[in-house]
Amino acid sequence: xxxxxISLHKDVHLGHDDHHDDHDHDQxxxxxxxxxxxxxxxxxxxxxxxxxxxVIGGLLSSLFRMQLGFPEATFTFLEPILGKxxxxxxxxxxxxxxxxxxxxxxxxxxxxxxxxxxxxxxxxIPLQIGARDMASGFMNMLSFWFFFLASVIMFYSLFLETGPxxxxxxxxxxxxxxxxxxxxxxxGMTMWLVSMALFIVSQLLGGVNYITTVINMRTRGLSMTxxxxxxxxxxxxxxxxxxxxxxLFSAALLLIFDRSFGTSFFLSDIYVAGEALTHTGGSPVxxxxxxxxxxxxEVYIVILPTxxxxxxxxxxxxxxxxxxxxxxxxxxxxxxxxxFVVWAHHMFVSGMNPFLGSVFMFLxxxxxxxxxxxxxxxxxxxxxxxxxxxxxxxxxxAFVSLFISGGVTGIILGNxxxxxxxxxxxxxxxxxxxxxGSAAFFGMYAGVYHWFPKMFGRMxxxxxxxxxxxxxxxxxxxxxxPMHYIGIAGFPRRYYTWTGFETFNKFMDMNTFITIAAIVAxxxxxxxxxxxIYSIFRGRRATENPWKSNTLEWTTPVNPGHGNWPxxxxxxxxxxxxxxxxxxxxxxxxxxxxxxQTQSSNLPHERDTE
Amino acid sequence: MITIAVALSxxxxxxxxxxxxxxxxxxxxxxxxxxxxxxxxxxxxxxxFLAFLVVMGALFVWSFASSKEEMTLxxxxxxxxxxxxxxxxxxxxxxxxxxxxxxxxxxxxxxYQHKEGKRAYYYPHNNKIEIIWTxxxxxxxxxxxxxxxKTWAKITSPAPDNAxxxxxxxxxxxxxxxxxxxxxxxxxxxHTLIDATNEFGIDLNDKNAQDDFPAEPSAFHVPKGVPVLLxxxxxxxxxxxxxxxxxxxxxxVPGMPTSFWFIPTKxxxxxxxxxxxxxxxxxxxxxxxxxxGHFAMKMTMIVDEPEEYQKWVAAQQQKTFSTQxxxxxxxxxxxxxxxxxxxxxxxxxxxxxx
Numbered sequence: 019x020x021x022x023x024i025s026l027h028k029d030v031h032l033g034h035d036d037h038h039d040d041h042d043h044d045q046x047x048x049x050x051x052x053x054x055x056x057x058x059x060x061x062x063x064x065x066x067x068x069x070x071x072x073v074i075g076g077l078l079s080s081l082f083r084m085q086l087g088f089p090e091a092t093f094t095f096l097e098p099i100l101g102k103x104x105x106x107x108x109x110x111x112x113x114x115x116x117x118x119x120x121x122x123x124x125x126x127x128x129x130x131x132x133x134x135x136x137x138x139x140x141x142x143i144p145l146q147i148g149a150r151d152m153a154s155g156f157m158n159m160l161s162f163w164f165f166f167l168a169s170v171i172m173f174y175s176l177f178l179e180t181g182p183x184x185x186x187x188x189x190x191x192x193x194x195x196x197x198x199x200x201x202x203x204x205x206g207m208t209m210w211l212v213s214m215a216l217f218i219v220s221q222l223l224g225g226v227n228y229i230t231t232v233i234n235m236r237t238r239g240l241s242m243t244x245x246x247x248x249x250x251x252x253x254x255x256x257x258x259x260x261x262x263x264x265x266l267f268s269a270a271l272l273l274i275f276d277r278s279f280g281t282s283f284f285l286s287d288i289y290v291a292g293e294a295l296t297h298t299g300g301s302p303v304x305x306x307x308x309x310x311x312x313x314x315x316e317v318y319i320v321i322l323p324t325x326x327x328x329x330x331x332x333x334x335x336x337x338x339x340x341x342x343x344x345x346x347x348x349x350x351x352x353x354x355x356x357x358f359v360v361w362a363h364h365m366f367v368s369g370m371n372p373f374l375g376s377v378f379m380f381l382x383x384x385x386x387x388x389x390x391x392x393x394x395x396x397x398x399x400x401x402x403x404x405x406x407x408x409x410x411x412x413x414x415x416a417f418v419s420l421f422i423s424g425g426v427t428g429i430i431l432g433n434x435x436x437x438x439x440x441x442x443x444x445x446x447x448x449x450x451x452x453x454x455g456s457a458a459f460f461g462m463y464a465g466v467y468h469w470f471p472k473m474f475g476r477m478x479x480x481x482x483x484x485x486x487x488x489x490x491x492x493x494x495x496x497x498x499x500p501m502h503y504i505g506i507a508g509f510p511r512r513y514y515t516w517t518g519f520e521t522f523n524k525f526m527d528m529n530t531f532i533t534i535a536a537i538v539a540x541x542x543x544x545x546x547x548x549x550x551i552y553s554i555f556r557g558r559r560a561t562e563n564p565w566k567s568n569t570l571e572w573t574t575p576v577n578p579g580h581g582n583w584p585x586x587x588x589x590x591x592x593x594x595x596x597x598x599x600x601x602x603x604x605x606x607x608x609x610x611x612x613x614x615q616t617q618s619s620n621l622p623h624e625r626d627t628e
Numbered sequence: 629m630i631t632i633a634v635a636l637s638x639x640x641x642x643x644x645x646x647x648x649x650x651x652x653x654x655x656x657x658x659x660x661x662x663x664x665x666x667x668x669x670x671x672x673x674x675x676x677f678l679a680f681l682v683v684m685g686a687l688f689v690w691s692f693a694s695s696k697e698e699m700t701l702x703x704x705x706x707x708x709x710x711x712x713x714x715x716x717x718x719x720x721x722x723x724x725x726x727x728x729x730x731x732x733x734x735x736x737x738x739x740y741q742h743k744e745g746k747r748a749y750y751y752p753h754n755n756k757i758e759i760i761w762t763x764x765x766x767x768x769x770x771x772x773x774x775x776x777x778k779t780w781a782k783i784t785s786p787a788p789d790n791a792x793x794x795x796x797x798x799x800x801x802x803x804x805x806x807x808x809x810x811x812x813x814x815x816x817x818x819h820t821l822i823d824a825t826n827e828f829g830i831d832l833n834d835k836n837a838q839d840d841f842p843a844e845p846s847a848f849h850v851p852k853g854v855p856v857l858l859x860x861x862x863x864x865x866x867x868x869x870x871x872x873x874x875x876x877x878x879x880x881v882p883g884m885p886t887s888f889w890f891i892p893t894k895x896x897x898x899x900x901x902x903x904x905x906x907x908x909x910x911x912x913x914x915x916x917x918x919x920x921g922h923f924a925m926k927m928t929m930i931v932d933e934p935e936e937y938q939k940w941v942a943a944q945q946q947k948t949f950s951t952q953x954x955x956x957x958x959x960x961x962x963x964x965x966x967x968x969x970x971x972x973x974x975x976x977x978x979x980x981x982x
Binding site: 111112115185186190192193196199200285286287288289290292294295298299300301302303336337338339340341342343344345367368369372375376379380383384386387390391393394395397398400401402403404405406407412415418419422423426427429430433434435436438439441442443479480481482484485488491492495499500503504506507508510511512513514515516518519520521522524525528533534537538541542544545548552595597598599600605 | 632633636637640641643644647648650651654666669670672673674676677680684688691692695698699700701708710711714715718719721722725726729730732733734736737740741742743746747748749750751752753754757758761762765766769772773776777779780781783784800818819820822824829860863864865866868870872873875876877878879881882883884886907908909911913914915916917918919920921922923924926
């Protein structure tokens with residue numbers, strides 16, 4: 019925990035030492051880099067914390083993949099690191115479950131929610147809407163520090179003697195409520211719940227800010243229909259978070275009551291560890307409803323920001339307007355709305371009324387339509403473009419590929435009849451790791467590579483980025499494609515080993531292969547980490563608008579100071595996608611260029627505004 | 629295999645170090661100014677996308693084809709036929725979409741790579757195309773929903789009256805099976821009655837419980853060709869009954885009994901000859917994480933011809949819970965339960981209803 023702290027302000031400090039804006043002179047070091055209220059600094063804080071968590075989350079997955087890939091091997095070399103969790107070279111099965119649980123929790127919440135939205139919503143909203151900062155800089159600062167506190171607690175829980183939470187990232191009670199049932203449900207689960215409660219506070223503080231800022235602080239001329247798709251995406255993400263996270267909070271609170279104060283919200287008729295408990299009348303399925311009421315919007319909270327990021331990057335680097343701008347907004351709105359009414363497709367075989375299964379199958383499959391529209395629009399944007407493959411663009415194209423590959427299997431899993439066989443198998447694991455895990459990671463990488471020059475005033479090394487991209491892209495498919503086969507064969511999730519079953523005693527080589535691919539993929543991320551840190555200090559210096567992009571953030575100085583624009587705020591005249599407009603001398607026209615200056619390229623309906 | 633992993637990691641490390649050196653050189657050349665050419669790298673990346681499509685596409689087809697047999701589990705239930713055919717039909721539809729969109733994505737990426745002096749085509753929208761590719765997926769989805777809903781409704785419909793009832797109870801970390809006996813009614817159970825000998829918490833005051841009998845600890849029997857209704861519960865945490873060969877899955881939830889019915893279509897011995905594996909057994913696995921032994925909750929289900937099944941039942945139903953529990957009262961709780969049974973069956977029946 020202390021190491022995060024040190025690396026945070028150190029990196030941020032050094033990333034900034036080459037600029038001293040007028041606004042900053044009267045600020046102390048602590049105000050400027052630690053308890054900063056500048057959205058750009060807070061964004062970087064989220065980014066560094068997210069990267070820290072991603073390394074931990076990836077490390078955990080490498081550990082449990084080793085167990086799955088080499089079930090017969092003895093890992094004595096891990097004993098010095100993991101202590102009693104490795105006994106005679108064998109991973110403790112409860113520790114295995116803890117690894118899976120923490121990998122999920124960390125990746126979904128700490129990396130792909132806080133790390134992704136925290137970084138890009140914070141960084142881009144004020145810059146792209148032409149605002150000096152967030153609506154409330156102070157709340158924004160609190161948002162990070164609540165997240166930091168949540169992180170410290172979650173990180174600390176990894177080192178508890180009874181281990182961190184181990185009942186799966188979905189923490190279904192009664193398992194998560196009963197320390198007798200699994201040791202991770204002791205102190206580890208308490209810390210998980212406390213950490214998540216703080217995390218939710220952080221998300222709400224951030225979300226309120228994002229929404230308020232987008233609604234109220236757009237610069238002159240920037241109507242909602244001229245917003246870059248990134249902002250639309252961040253805006254809708256924040257709305258989803260604001261509506262969904264309180265429900266998780268209530269579920270966590272009720273679980274805390276059941277665990278510590280003897281209530282029976284989720285517990286009923288339980289006999290465990292030689293003792294009949296007094297709880298009656300509770301329903302474990304109620305928790306699942308509450309959890310997935312957040313849980314499903316949560317996967318869109320993870321993926322929506324990357325929709326925006328990728329749309330922006332694909333348009334910029336194809337040198338073409340995004341195809342169907344309004345359809346893109348409409349489909350995001352549709353997805354955001356529908357995401358609230360599909361949650362029970364995670365529960366087809368939970369024992370809930372089968373009639374609900376029919377309703378949720380119907381609603382779930384509808385959501386495929388706006389998702390399909392988005393994919394077609396991205397592909398149409400590439401069509402007859404003039405594509406410049408920056409690293410960000412590579413990740414964006416790959417994002418579309420991963421989103422398709424993971425998305426189509428959602429049509430199978432959303433069908434309740436088919437879900438009977440596939441529920442909780444590796445087919446599900448493969449599906450969501452492609453569609454929301456890898457795809458969201460790719461979107462995040464795309465965003466980092468694309469906006470790095472604006473964040474740090476320097477460029478990332480492109481060749482190293484290409485290498486990072488191609489290894490990662492290939493490995494992601496090598497990992498998750500074969501997982502579908504294993505899932506079709508019925509291999510259940512969260513199994514320490516499958517060798518006990520005759521039915522699942524196959525695909526050994528496949529699992530070994532997946533593990534090797536996973537470790538190579540993890541190792542390749544250090545190329546990124548190296549490139550990232552190296553480029554902060556030594557990267558080539560960036561120009562103001564290195565990608566020849568239209569949005570407002572590129573009209574700021576190379577290293578924007580506190581307040582973003584040294585002079586008056588820019589005024590917006592046009593939508594953000596005037597790329598390769600016929601008649602224009604350049605192949606891009608920034609949003610702040612009035613129509614009166616572009617008479618050669620104005621379309622008939624734009625002539626009135628000259 | 630570990631050596632391969634280590635070797636790969638070392639290789640990767642070396643590559644990293646080499647690049648580190650190269651970057652150092654590049655950085656010293658370019659430092660201070662930024663100038664970007666769209667040059668060879670762009671062509672290489674565009675080409676790699678095409679290569680990726682071809683190589684990974686071929687790998688996918690090859691690996692899928694060669695694993696197809698291993699990944700398809702033999703099927704032994706009636707509703708499974710509908711599930712399997714719908715699964716492969718849906719796979720074909722999404723496979724088509726998957727291939728088509730990937731060809732477009734990667735071929736366009738290659739074809740429309742940057743060329744000096746070329747200009748992209750300003751094409752912001754086309755409502756007609758948008759409507760077409762909104763409507764087509766919507767129609768396909770509607771068809772899939774409809775067929776899925778029909779199958780789902782059939783599978784989850786109430787079990788026929790003649791169904792053979794079997795109770796499956798999950799606990800950490802094994803499955804316990806109970807049959808209702810001659811009256812075809814499962815006796816009343818209560819979690820406070822559970823102890824080391826009365827693992828179900830059977831209330832012996834209930835007359836329906838008198839003829840209930842268990843299966844052997846490692847295997848239970850069901851007849852072929854007859855609806856089998858699994859009554860599913862759990863006594864500690866959530867478990868999930870998964871019979872992969874029967875396309876059956878249902879959570880076992882403490883405090884909330886669930887059920888699933890199906891018709892087995894092949895006996896164990898038929899499946900043994902079909903798969904050519906003399907040791908083949910239908911296995912029941914747990915698919916909801918339930919703790920340390922989650923991966924080891926195995927139970928064998930033996931599907932018999934109806935006559936054999938009746939023979940097994942005739943033999944097994946001698947070993948009712950009530951005789952077993954009366955023979956070996958392990959502790960006071962069981963003893964109390966037993967005493968009250970012998971006291972007054974009528975009073976007991978009233979008590980169990982409370």
